[in-house]
Amino acid sequence: MHYTTLILGAGAAGLMAAAQAGPGTLLVDHARAPGEKIRISGGGRCNFTNMHCDFGNFLGANPHFHKSALSRYSQWDFLDLVQRHNIPWHEKTLGQLFCDRSARDIVAMLVAETQAAGATLWLQTRLRDLSRTDAGFVASLERDGRSVTVTADNLVVATGGKSIPKMGATGMAYDIARQFNMPVTETRPGLVPLTFPENRFAPLAGVATPVRICHGSASFDEALLFTHRGLSGPAILQISSYWTESESISIDLLPTTALARILRDKRRVEGRRNLTTELTQHLPSRLVEFLGQTLDLKGNLGDLSDARIESLATALGSWTVMPNGSEGYRTAEVTLGGIDTAGLSSASMMSKTVPGLYFIGEAVDVTGWLGGYNFQWAWSSGHAAGTAIRTAQARAG
Template structure:
């Protein structure tokens, strides 16, 4: 089959690149459907971008690498594309944008954009071999049991990281990078729930509460969910990207910081109530029962001095926990780390030492926060490589 540009991976970044890379594009993927991670994201409605997206919301050894692509193809550019396809959407908390109807609308839009430029999509197709030639590359692929040899000038690696292996995720992108002499940073599961040995939180399973959580990074004010394995919810997923094995995490159970003043005021009007009962008006009752043995909650509110109330609030604001691990790639939304950006052009995503070879999306050492940022990186990096190959600019 004729192939000017071979794209490995029919996910968000790969399909976006195919829509902009010009003629002669062939996209291959070993899955039976394109965009499977898009389909399951956001509870089936795809948190496709964030209105506040910027380079500060990404982790990378080079924090400046993502700036070029994110600036040249921003969330507003993707919203223009959404509008052209008349896809209805809505904003949730913290600037997160979701489809009104279904994540399948995003997949259909990308496939329509690919079809408009004649890009070919080959599913249930695997890459068996890839080699550099004088004029480009030689790729051997297998589709429906048949071998095909392609000779593309350009190869775009868009097959993601290792997260959610049950959907077919592998380390293929890293294998290709190493094959051609590119460095790969250490990788690990990110945006992933924490686990604890002999999970002490099992009695609280299913309970959610707002917190301010921190690992070795910025604090996140979002919900924390107790599970039968440990801790999950947006706050835990966010800080998991900054956590390292063996390190503690800090959880503030009263993120608005107003509990001390509130309890002191209530002492004047509800002093006869048990301190534990009053606290259960401000935190989930199950959580108060669970924490009670470790907190100074004896007696009535009227008997609690300012010093005791301050001590209580300090403990609730600084709950230090030490996870034993995470749920790993099995449930991780993304892979932290990847192809080292030092070996790539931030303008075009091309490997500096291998002309015609490009890496985009999750395969690269650029990892976004929870909330639509990783999809925006897929759109931006896919666009950047596409227009570079097509000879366009913005």
């Protein structure tokens, strides 16, 4: 069987690429259904993009690589597609867009787009071998218990990264890249909870509070969640993409509270008020109790000197913690690193050294923030590859 384009991976990026590449496209995936990560995302509602998506919301060795694809297919383009399919949606915090009903609406929309484009979808199909000859790419596939050999002029790798291995995630994309002598950067879990020794925060498990979290030049105002294993919540997931082992993280526990001024004012009028009682007006009581193990929170407000007030405000405004690791790919939402963008065209996502070979989505060394940014990268990079293939076909034919 010969196809113009073979796409490996029917996730977000693969489905988008198939919808653009058009007739002569074969899209394959090992799963029973397409778009499984889409289906489970956002609590089943799919945070499909972000209204504030901008070039600065992405990490990678080349901070400019993603600009081309994102500018040519933006969040507004994908939102227009959603609305054309009459999918109801709503905006949540920080520009995050979700389906009103179900993430399945997004999957159904993308499948409908691939069908309308004339692409073929094979599920429960596994890649057993891959090579390249003068005739193009040759893939040995296992489908319905039998071996099928497929040749294709173009190969698009959209198999994702290593995150959430229980859903079948592997390093296949990196193996394929190395097979064709393409560079791969170091990978690690991203958007992942962080762990601490000796279950340090286990007594606070379930407690959540808004914070400002910082590491280097990165800063996020989000919620922090204490767990039996360490720290989680949007704030931690965001900063985890910037953190590396043996580094500390700074947390402002009261980012919108002028604590020093409040304590000085209350000292004048409520001097007999206990300090911990006042702090529980601004922080969860269990957290205040926990902090009292390392900070001097004894006494009444009237006993506080200006120096002690300033010292306490500083301590709570720059609470420093030292994670000893992360929960790994098991719970990571994305994989940092991947196919080195130095080996790809930013306009088409095609290899600079292997004509017809494309890498898109999470497999590439482009990682977005939490909040719909990684889906937008999938849509944009898939669109870039698919349209490049369709344009090349039109010129050739």
